[in-house]
Amino acid sequence: MQLVNWGLGLLALDWILLLLAGWLLLGVLGVFAWQRFTLVAKVLFPLGALFALGLCLAAGSALTGPTEVAVLPLGLPGLPFHLRLDSLSALFLLILSAVSVGVSLFSAGYFRKGEGTPPGLMCLEYHIFLASMALVLLADDAYVFMVMWETMALSSFFLVTTNHRIDEIRRAGYLYLLMAHVGAIAILLCFGVLQMHGGDYSFASMRAQHLSPFWASLAFLLALFGFGAKAGIVPLHVWLPEAHPAAPSPVSALMSGVMLKTAIYGLLRVTFDLLGAQLWWWGVLLLALGLISALYGVVFSAVQSDMKRLLAYSSIENIGLMMIGMGLAMLFHVYHMPALAALALTACLYHVASHAAYKSLLFLCTGSVLHATGERNLGHLGGLIRFMPWVAWISLIGALAAAGLPPLGGFVAEWLLLQSFLFTPGLPNTFLNMLIPILAAAVALIAALAGYTMVKFFGVVFLGQPREDKLTQAHDASALEKGGMLWLVGLTLLLGLAPTQLIQGISPAVRQLTAFDLGSAVVNNSRWLLAPISVDRASYSPIIFLFGVALSFALTFVLVRRFYHGRMRRAAPWDCGFPAQNARMQDTAEGFGHPIRQIFEPFFRIDRQLPSPFDAAPRYRMVVSDHLWFCLYLPLARLVEWMSRGVGRLQQGKIAVYLMYSFLTLVLLLLVVTQ
Amino acid sequence: MTPYAVVSQALDGTAALLLAPLLIGWVNQCRAWLQNRRAPSLLQQYRVLHKLFNKESVLAEHASSLFRLAPYMVFGCMLLANMIIPMLSTDLPLASAADAIALVGLFAIARTFIALAAMDVGTAFGSLGARREMLIGFLAEPALLTVLFTSSLIMRTTSLARMVEIMTLQPFAIYPSLAFAGVAFTMVSLAENARIPVDNPTTHLELTMIHEALILEYSGRHLALLEWAASLKLLAYSCIGLTIFFPWGVATNASLASLALALPILLFKLAIGGAFLALIETFSAKMRLFRVPEFLATAFMFAVMGMLVHFLLGA
Numbered sequence: 001m002q003l004v005n006w007g008l009g010l011l012a013l014d015w016i017l018l019l020l021a022g023w024l025l026l027g028v029l030g031v032f033a034w035q036r037f038t039l040v041a042k043v044l045f046p047l048g049a050l051f052a053l054g055l056c057l058a059a060g061s062a063l064t065g066p067t068e069v070a071v072l073p074l075g076l077p078g079l080p081f082h083l084r085l086d087s088l089s090a091l092f093l094l095i096l097s098a099v100s101v102g103v104s105l106f107s108a109g110y111f112r113k114g115e116g117t118p119p120g121l122m123c124l125e126y127h128i129f130l131a132s133m134a135l136v137l138l139a140d141d142a143y144v145f146m147v148m149w150e151t152m153a154l155s156s157f158f159l160v161t162t163n164h165r166i167d168e169i170r171r172a173g174y175l176y177l178l179m180a181h182v183g184a185i186a187i188l189l190c191f192g193v194l195q196m197h198g199g200d201y202s203f204a205s206m207r208a209q210h211l212s213p214f215w216a217s218l219a220f221l222l223a224l225f226g227f228g229a230k231a232g233i234v235p236l237h238v239w240l241p242e243a244h245p246a247a248p249s250p251v252s253a254l255m256s257g258v259m260l261k262t263a264i265y266g267l268l269r270v271t272f273d274l275l276g277a278q279l280w281w282w283g284v285l286l287l288a289l290g291l292i293s294a295l296y297g298v299v300f301s302a303v304q305s306d307m308k309r310l311l312a313y314s315s316i317e318n319i320g321l322m323m324i325g326m327g328l329a330m331l332f333h334v335y336h337m338p339a340l341a342a343l344a345l346t347a348c349l350y351h352v353a354s355h356a357a358y359k360s361l362l363f364l365c366t367g368s369v370l371h372a373t374g375e376r377n378l379g380h381l382g383g384l385i386r387f388m389p390w391v392a393w394i395s396l397i398g399a400l401a402a403a404g405l406p407p408l409g410g411f412v413a414e415w416l417l418l419q420s421f422l423f424t425p426g427l428p429n430t431f432l433n434m435l436i437p438i439l440a441a442a443v444a445l446i447a448a449l450a451g452y453t454m455v456k457f458f459g460v461v462f463l464g465q466p467r468e469d470k471l472t473q474a475h476d477a478s479a480l481e482k483g484g485m486l487w488l489v490g491l492t493l494l495l496g497l498a499p500t501q502l503i504q505g506i507s508p509a510v511r512q513l514t515a516f517d518l519g520s521a522v523v524n525n526s527r528w529l530l531a532p533i534s535v536d537r538a539s540y541s542p543i544i545f546l547f548g549v550a551l552s553f554a555l556t557f558v559l560v561r562r563f564y565h566g567r568m569r570r571a572a573p574w575d576c577g578f579p580a581q582n583a584r585m586q587d588t589a590e591g592f593g594h595p596i597r598q599i600f601e602p603f604f605r606i607d608r609q610l611p612s613p614f615d616a617a618p619r620y621r622m623v624v625s626d627h628l629w630f631c632l633y634l635p636l637a638r639l640v641e642w643m644s645r646g647v648g649r650l651q652q653g654k655i656a657v658y659l660m661y662s663f664l665t666l667v668l669l670l671l672v673v674t675q
Numbered sequence: 676m677t678p679y680a681v682v683s684q685a686l687d688g689t690a691a692l693l694l695a696p697l698l699i700g701w702v703n704q705c706r707a708w709l710q711n712r713r714a715p716s717l718l719q720q721y722r723v724l725h726k727l728f729n730k731e732s733v734l735a736e737h738a739s740s741l742f743r744l745a746p747y748m749v750f751g752c753m754l755l756a757n758m759i760i761p762m763l764s765t766d767l768p769l770a771s772a773a774d775a776i777a778l779v780g781l782f783a784i785a786r787t788f789i790a791l792a793a794m795d796v797g798t799a800f801g802s803l804g805a806r807r808e809m810l811i812g813f814l815a816e817p818a819l820l821t822v823l824f825t826s827s828l829i830m831r832t833t834s835l836a837r838m839v840e841i842m843t844l845q846p847f848a849i850y851p852s853l854a855f856a857g858v859a860f861t862m863v864s865l866a867e868n869a870r871i872p873v874d875n876p877t878t879h880l881e882l883t884m885i886h887e888a889l890i891l892e893y894s895g896r897h898l899a900l901l902e903w904a905a906s907l908k909l910l911a912y913s914c915i916g917l918t919i920f921f922p923w924g925v926a927t928n929a930s931l932a933s934l935a936l937a938l939p940i941l942l943f944k945l946a947i948g949g950a951f952l953a954l955i956e957t958f959s960a961k962m963r964l965f966r967v968p969e970f971l972a973t974a975f976m977f978a979v980m981g982m983l984v985h986f987l988l989g990a
Contacts, residue, residue, distance in 0.1 A: 385741065403783070403787060415776055415780075418776055418820075437824070438979060438983065440824055441824070441978065444816065444821065447816075447817075448817050451783055451787060451813065455805070459790070460794075463741070463797070465737065529771055537832050537834075538776075538833040539772075539774060540776075544769065545772045545773055548755040549752060551751075552751035552755050553747050553751035557747055564728045567731040568731065569732070569734070570734050570738075573798050573892055574735070574798075574892055575800055576800055578799075585798070592806050595807075
């Protein structure tokens with residue numbers, strides 16, 4: 001609203017398009033400055049961050065402003081791009097731009113010369129990736145949505161395969177591309193179903209249609225499959241733990257922090273906005289899939305020994321939690337309980353925002369660790385808090401937020417989700433109102449396991465003694481990298497400490513989908529006390545909470561010094577008096593994951609090779625892998641191979657045979673036509 | 676915020692700080708009597724704390740600042756937890772800052788910090804303890820939350836102070852679901868407070884230790900703070916139990932007389948609770964570590980059953 005006044009009569013959408021054009025321009029400049037590394041790193045990427053900051057302001061003002069539409073004369077003749085900026089798009093755009101400010105700043109200090117793709121080209125891919133994600137959020141017809149969706153997939157594929165000289169990375173990129181396209185086909189089919197009556201691919205006409213429950217359900221299932229493949233819900237998650245470690249860290253940060261959320265956006269757009277969330281079993285399906293993904297993700301995350309894989313699995317868990325929120329919102333919506341639908345949807349959207357902040361932050365931290373040590377394997381790290389204190393303390397905040405601890409961002413979302421679970425006994429369906437509240441216990445288990453995983457992540461990487469000698473040479477992050485990470489730390493803290501204000505901020509988007517204004521209800525109750533329904537029912541105030549912890553902390557510190565003393569002495573660690581200890585005797589990542597491996601054994605496919613007592617050089621090897629890969633993906637791959645071999649038999653390479661095919665086709669067609 | 680609220684909040688915090696070591700002393704005394712030993716003084720725990728505070732703190736050579744920060748953090752969290760739980764009065768200004776779910780979050784912060792601090796020095800025992808503590812944490816936390824959910828589904832609130840008010844003001848009723856929740860809560864409390872059969876609070880230098888392994892590297896004032904925090908945790912769990920299952924006696928109306936009456940009632944309830952704990956500890960043997968997940972899974976199942984019973988019977 002304010003921007004309109006500053007900005008020469010330009011609407012927020014115009015500003016956004018100008019800034020996106022600015023991103024693309026930066027990308028093109030990067031290609032022209034192909035070899036000029038300093039220019040690309042020190043000028044273009046920070047400028048990208050600046051544009052992102054502008055985008056933040058524009059999207060923030062659009063969140064509360066009126067819906068804006070635009071038609072761009074791009075694309076095919078007679079088929080222009082329809083764009084629309086409503087509150088939901090603005091919210092996701094705000095998340096995208098806020099995260100990319102930090103990531104672009106970090107990238108300016110991160111990318112080095114001579115690692116695969118040259119930095120200039122990388123700059124182009126990176127900015128196209130950002131702009132295409134933004135345009136996915138702005139799309140108002142299926143055509144521009146699909147074009148941008150594919151651009152997003154392709155640009156991110158090239159970013160993932162930056163180090164394309166490594167075999168493993170090429171394979172990961174291929175798997176990612178494959179899953180992205182299988183998903184895209186489903187989304188395309190979904191849009192096909194949605195326009196079945198009108199033949200018009202604009203979202204406005206899809207919204208106006210009334211599909212029969214069968215076709216609506218078909219469209220929902222296709223959307224769930226398509227967007228699920230991008231979001232990484234189980235069993236479509238296999239690409240995530242492969243692609244994230246392969247990509248450079250800022251790219252993983254963007255993919256996990258923002259790109260996965262575009263799938264959540266797409267699912268919300270199609271199911272709530274275009275289809276109008278009609279049937280209760282859609283909500284139950286979302287809930288069930290979300291629960292399975294969350295549990296699966298967190299259990300696998302706890303046993304990983306590669307730090308980026310660990311974070312990738314944790315993203316699957318978080319996507320699952322978002323789906324649970326969405327499913328609850330849908331259930332409440334179907335049964336006409338708008339206030340509770342708004343509460344559950346707020347939980348989902350809040351989780352989207354806070355996960356975007358802390359997961360990008362954690363991926364950036366792994367990037368700094370990777371640069372400083374060259375190691376991604378937890379088994380070769382350790383003790384880094386002494387050599388890179390900045391990165392360590394920053395990742396501690398990220399890890400605490402990811403563990404869902406108050407007073408940080410992750411906890412608010414979890415709290416809202418659990419609160420909405422406690423209202424499910426009010427559902428007017430006899431089975432649902434008994435079974436669904438029980439699932440709250442499962443959500444509590446998932447949240448607690450996330451804490452376990454994050455302690456493992458932070459403890460093994462940053463605490464203890466260095467497991468390799470070279471780690472003592474590790475250096476802290478550069479100034480630009482620190483700047484990017486600190487921005488995201490700021491976001492994480494803001495999300496944790498000002499939930500009332502932020503919930504009020506996102507309430508236009510929630511109102512758009514559920515027709516209930518939770519924001520004013522929250523603020524009416526109290527400004528500093530988050531009480532979504534009423535203060536008597538439940539309340540949480542992170543500011544007072546933080547104040548309480550800080551005050552008890554400070555008081556204890558001062559009183560202990562005042563009444564006693566501050567004497568302290570350094571000595572060798574005690575460790576029950578055992579003198580000959582070394583860094584190898586600490587718990588490893590595998591050791592830390594052992595209880596989880598034992599308790600959740602059916603989840604894993606464990607391949608153990610134990611040494612015999614007579615081995616001269618005994619080796620102990622254990623590989624933990626995913627059942628689904630062997631039970632679902634490999635058979636599928638074999639099936640596809642078998643079918644293509646069958647098709648291959650048609651190709652004989654002789655012109656006579658091909659002529660015969662044409663002849664037979666003609667005869668068949670004639671038969672059909674004459675009948 | 677009324678002056679009464681400030682008074683009751685201050686009283687709640689002070690009482691927690693002073694009562695926590697006393698509760699430990701009482702449990703130890705009961706245990707000694709049950710085991711036909713001569714009991715240590717009721718005030719023994721205060722003497723231990725005083726001694727530790729006076730001692731010099733010895734830090735491991737490469738301990739980071741996280742290691743020094745953790746005891747204060749843990750102590751601060753436990754103190755805040757006690758100030759949120761309605762121990763003497765329900766009119767607590769801090770209580771609205773955190774409901775039952777946030778309270779569990781508070782315990783989780785303390786656990787995370789103590790586990791991280793144990794990993795910081797990089798000794799074999801420290802990381803072993805951290806792993807075990809987190810193992811118990813992730814199994815006990817959902818069980819505790821489910822118990823609290825059952826209670827909040829009955830009372831239609833997640834605020835502990837409100838629960839007490841509703842329970843004491845309405846006519847007395849028996850909730851079968853709370854019986855299941857009670858069993859689950861007792862099991863969780865045993866595990867979370869490192870008591871037999873999960874962990875032995877009096878042991879040291881034993882391969883199966885959990886709590887002791889965590890704080891092995893601490894000494895002097897840091898150790899004192901951690902010990903005090905552990906006793907505050909026991910008090911907090913006892914008071915949560917009292918809040919959910921036996922809330923009668925907590926001052927719900929803003930009068931100093933009821934506040935004055937609440938203290939002896941609380942002492943009486945804690946004395947019975949402490950004796951009960953000593954009884955459980957005397958009658959059971961410590962479990963092998965890998966039986967602990969089974970024990971806690973049972974607790975979790977009991978809690979979930981409590982919830983199911985609530986839906987089936989509507990009470």
